[in-house]
Structure formats: structure tokens, C-alpha cells
Amino acid sequence: MHKVIFDTDPGIDDAMALLFLHRHPDIDLIGITTVFGNASVETTTRNALFLKREWGIKAPVAKGLDKTFNPDRPHVGWPTFIHGDDGLGNIDVPETIDLPVDPRPAHRFIIDTVRANPGEVTLIAVGRMTNLALALREDPDFAPLVREVVIMGGAFDVNGNITPAAEANIHGDPEAADVVMTAPWPVTVVGLDVTTKTVMTKAMLADIAARGGAPAQLLSDISQFYITFYEQHVPDGMVVHDSCACAYVVAPDLFKVRSGVIRVVCGGLADGQTIQKPDSRLFPPSPWDNLPSQKACIDIDAAKTLKLIGDTL
């Protein structure tokens, strides 16, 4: 069983990943922490509460702060053309949801929950890495107490999706991502190298809606806006970025990984680029020395991953 804190910016593909975590028998979802990204943190928190209510999820929701790790970074705006004005595909989410939010900021919730369950908690982060980086800054000794960190973000051997160099979750807070990649905890990065190969067709989604009851029907309704966006990029369906990170936790054998130090470019033309230094290569002394080796997913069995996601939903 995996005790999971899900750090998320719902977000349409985030919603699918949340339902996956809620329904997978090997996952014990013990917390949801929100971050800005696909929408403001006010909106992503409201959306997390909405999905919690609609799907009967028990885990507490803790809200993140509304600033990047480096507060001087200019704000880049929200991708309403991908996730809708409400962040959930314009399905008329109520403005407020009458459920409590944990009184602690997200990063404090993460620290407290990990310290209460040493060695047991997996952090799955599928938005900006802001909350994880803030937790590391507030409590530098807590990283070794985390079982595993699995991230949806980055692009290693493929182009980014915000710039040719950078993927959205990393580009939105590169300083935070660099802190997370270089911390003394085991990180696996599930980036565009594998997520863009994992396209759920409209027929698969319709089958999930037919088999998965009201929660899956709601997910299908939310996803239509996202499919319309993705139709410009893939022939039939949508890329299920965030669910890939969740699938990795329960089925790592479906992924091919590469080890090496990972760093994030902060500023300039390649702002937000993720770069991995393979273990076997020698370089002169550099900012890559004496840092933990982390894993980057570079290939995936997309058909089996999609089946796992579909059967779980």
C-alpha cells in the first residue's frame, strides 16, 4: 500500500489523476495539497474541494501559497484555453464549496504528515513544485523521511510544451523545481518524454464513462474541453500527463528510467529546462557534483499504462 499526498493544480488531467488515486486499491490517499498553475490557487483549491465532494474523497485538502518560490518571478497567466476559465473545462463548478480546508498552508501540511509517518509517504506532485520546495526550505531535515517523490514535469530528450526547452510545471516555478530535484530524497520524473506518448482516445474515455458510474461520467464531462484543445496536437483524444505519474507509483515496471543528477535551468533562453547528467559521463568540477542521482522516465509501455488507468477509473 502506498500512502500518498497528491500535490496538484486541478486542472483537467489532474482531475483524472485524482480519481485514479481515489479508486486504485494500492493507494491510500492521505492528503491533497493545492498549487497554482492551471488556474489560480483559489480556483485549484475550490476545484479540489468540488472533486472531493462529488467523488466522496475523505483526504483533507490544504491550500498552497499564491507565489512562486522566487517571489520576484513575473506572473505568466493561466492556461484557460487548455483547462477552461474554471480550470475544469467550464462545467459550471459552483463558486464556493462548503467543505473545510486544512488550516495549515500546503507545505506545512506536507511536513507534518511526513513527520507523522516517517519513511511511508509518497509525494506525487503534478503542478508547480512550489509547495515541495517551500517544505524543504522550512524543514531541511524532512526530505530523507519521504519514501518517494514522483513528479509530472520536465522534458529531457523531447521539446517542452511552453517553450522548446521547458515543460509547463517546471517553467512555472523553475527555482522550486531545482530545489526539489537536488534534495536528498528519491525523485522520479515522469515528463513529456513519456506522457506525450500516452494518448487516451475518445473511445477509451467513452468506455470509462460507461463503466465507471457517475464519477467517471463527471470526469468525461470535464475532459471534453481538454480534448478539443488536444485535437490541435494529437489526432484523437488527449494526453493524460498527470495520471502517468500516478500509474508509475503502482506499476513502475511499465516505465524505462535513466539515472543521473537532474538540474533545472533558472533564467535566460532555456528558462525551466530540465537537464540530466548521466551517471556514466565525466565532466570537470561543476554545479552538478555531489548531488543525488535521480530517475527520469524516458520510455513507457503506453498501451498497458492506458489500460491500467482505464480499468482503475
Ligand code: BDR
Ligand atoms: C502539465 O501542465 C498542466 O497543464 C497539466 O495539468 C500537467 O500537469 C503538463 O505539462
Ligand code: CA
Ligand atoms: Ca497538473
